[in-house]
Amino acid sequence: MKWRNKKGQFVKGHKFPSSQIGRIGYWHGKKRPDISIAHMGAGNPMWRGDKVSNAGLHLWLRVNYGNPKKCEFCNSKNEICYDWALKSGLQYERKRENFLRLCRSCHMRYDYKNGSRAVYYPTQEVKEKIRKSVKIYVRKNKKKEG
Numbered sequence: 001m002k003w004r005n006k007k008g009q010f011v012k013g014h015k016f017p018s019s020q021i022g023r024i025g026y027w028h029g030k031k032r033p034d035i036s037i038a039h040m041g042a043g044n045p046m047w048r049g050d051k052v053s054n055a056g057l058h059l060w061l062r063v064n065y066g067n068p069k070k071c072e073f074c075n076s077k078n079e080i081c082y083d084w085a086l087k088s089g090l091q092y093e094r095k096r097e098n099f100l101r102l103c104r105s106c107h108m109r110y111d112y113k114n115g116s117r118a119v120y121y122p123t124q125e126v127k128e129k130i131r132k133s134v135k136i137y138v139r140k141n142k143k144k145e146g
């Protein structure tokens with residue numbers, strides 16, 4: 001049973017075994033208690049000093065600085081999603097100044113610009129394939145209708 005640790009706490013991000021799937025319904029619409037946040041800090045086995053994973057760092061940001069609904073780029077305050085974004089050229093470190101609080105659209109734009117999110121440009125060949133498959137799809141559906 002790896003989805004719970006020795007203390008019986010839920011292991012974050014672990015898949016539930018099929019035998020437990022029926023129990024997930026219990027959490028439907030409810031806010032899960034974030035056990036890992038409550039136990040964060042030095043002395044905790046989860047604490048890995050400066051060599052924290054990106055996920056651990058984002059958690060650290062959330063615990064220490066919350067989830068402010070404000071974008072440091074466009075100053076919007078009513079977007080649905082805000083993220084902690086790593087400043088371009090800086091490392092994932094436990095430093096507030098290494099991060100920016102951005103709305104989702106500014107975050108995407110920022111990441112594309114500094115190359116940390118690859119942009120996919122389909123080649124001419126791929127475009128042609130897509131066009132053909134769309135044509136076939138349309139033809140098939142027309143036949144069904146007729």
Ligand SMILES: [Zn+2]
Binds near residue numbers: 074
């Ligand atoms: Zn923004």
